[in-house]
Amino acid sequence: MISIKSAVVNSWLLIGILTYCGWRLYEDFRVLRSQPARLQAIAAKDQDTVFQAEAGVDAWGHIVSPLPKDRATRTVVFMVHGATASDDLEFWNKVDEHLAISDRIRLVGYCDGDKCSNTVRLNNDAARYPIIAYGEISGAQALINADSAGRAVVRSDQYNNPKYVTWRDASATPAKIASELHQ
């Protein structure tokens, strides 16, 4: 009698453990079962990538490093597209004009490829801020993901996670972005 009861209890214990394992396997199954599901899972994982620090090499081959903590309290990192490089650079030049020096906000652009790098290289005065042409994979990927949603990354050592400003939007103006950054 006792052995039947213990067998039943053990069976249900095993059922519980195996159901949990089965659920985990089912989650993997849902990701693996089709190409769209795989791409969706990878895209979701992309969004988990967090921008940590701006670092890289500019179009002239000079290393761009994160500023020391005492020099800038926030860094705004954005992507410059080759196709719209002049407009993108001008937009952020105007944002820079609107920012007060006391805000200690640093702007850093990232080129999205050769076309942008060439634009920057051909015009020394194109940008009032550093433009990275060669980046660290982890940071660059996080920025690419943010940019695909029209956003720039606002990083600070005071934030646990980066913040974002949407600038690739018809309603976004340099003054509006600067005002958002002041907050």
Add this chain to the structure above:
Amino acid sequence: MIARDIWLERISLLILGLVIVIDGILFIYVRYNLDSFAKDTSLLYRAGREGSPAQDPIGYTSTGAKIVPATKGGLAVRFASKDCQFSRADAANWNAISSEFHRRGYDVIIVVTKVEEQYPSDAPELKAAHQEAYVDMGWIERFRLTLTPTLLIFAPSKQLMWAHQGALRAEDVSSAERAMDAYK
């Protein structure tokens, strides 16, 4: 009472058996498909960049030395990092395939996820390989890094011909060799 307990025991065993069968089927499915997932090159391209021939992953070391891959011959790019346990776990298989790349005249580049994750210059992983800390943004925009280690092998035509996401196993080394043989 006894009859009820026996009935309960049988039902429990039946459910247990059913759960074991379902888990088994799911396990086999996932195990089989994980391999195809790891080698699915289409997952490595960002949207709109699928199948396009790659430009060279020109880059820089953390000290600012430029690295330009050789224009002739094939190219292997490994995303890895010093502190990644999976990158450490497949070191033996990586060293084996790295020697094979060297023998075949392939240029080999290790791209680290960030500067702090660089290998020391005397690390065995860097034998016959360049290490890039900063990579051309156009190249990064084309290829997505989801996990380390990931290995991409490009044919001399710059077309991605073989890829593997995750730690390399001995059978992956053989599979990569077959892909390179097939290209000859």
